[in-house]
Amino acid sequence: MSNYKKASWGNSYNQGFQKQNNGYPNGGNFQGNGGYKGRPQTDVKKSGAVYTRMKKGKFEGQMCVNAWRKTKNGLQTASAFPVDGVEHIGAESKKTFVRMAVEVANKELGISQTYWCLMQKESQKIFIKELGLVISPNGNGVTSSGKRVKGFFGKVF
Missing domain, CATH: 2.40.128 (Lipocalin)
Known part of the structure; x- marks a missing residue:
């Protein structure tokens, strides 16, 4: 039973992380200005x-x-x-x-x-x-x- 919880927690953690940053550094936010999110x-x-x-x-x-x-x-x-x-x-x-x-x-x-x-x-x-x-x-x-x-x-x- 402990293996089941561990696997379940690991999968949901990885899925949430991938959704959050789309699998890219800086959340996949490529703006052409070094990742600066301010005014273009x-x-x-x-x-x-x-x-x-x-x-x-x-x-x-x-x-x-x-x-x-x-x-x-x-x-x-x-x-x-x-x-x-x-x-x-x-x-x-x-x-x-x-x-x-x-x-x-x-x-x-x-x-x-x-x-x-x-x-x-x-x-x-x-x-x-x-x-x-x-x-x-x-x-x-x-x-x-x-x-x-x-x-x-x-x-x-």
């Missing part, structure tokens, strides 16, 4: 933009933008400010645009350059045509350090 790498936000309404000065009430993005060559930043208070209307699209001066800098490489751009007033998107980049208020997420950020600064898709 694709969820980490690598860019952001902060839109601020100007409170004083010649362009009171208009938007200025500070944006950042993480690149292979280091951190890239952009600062955009209105050039004139004049609103321009597109001939074909009939959308309203505001002229902006955007300074794009890469601190790592020590490069800084200014571009003349247009911001579509309705969507508040700024297109930097020469670089193929866009700054947008859309998008939110969490950086690798856990900080919540909004906006997008990156390549036009």
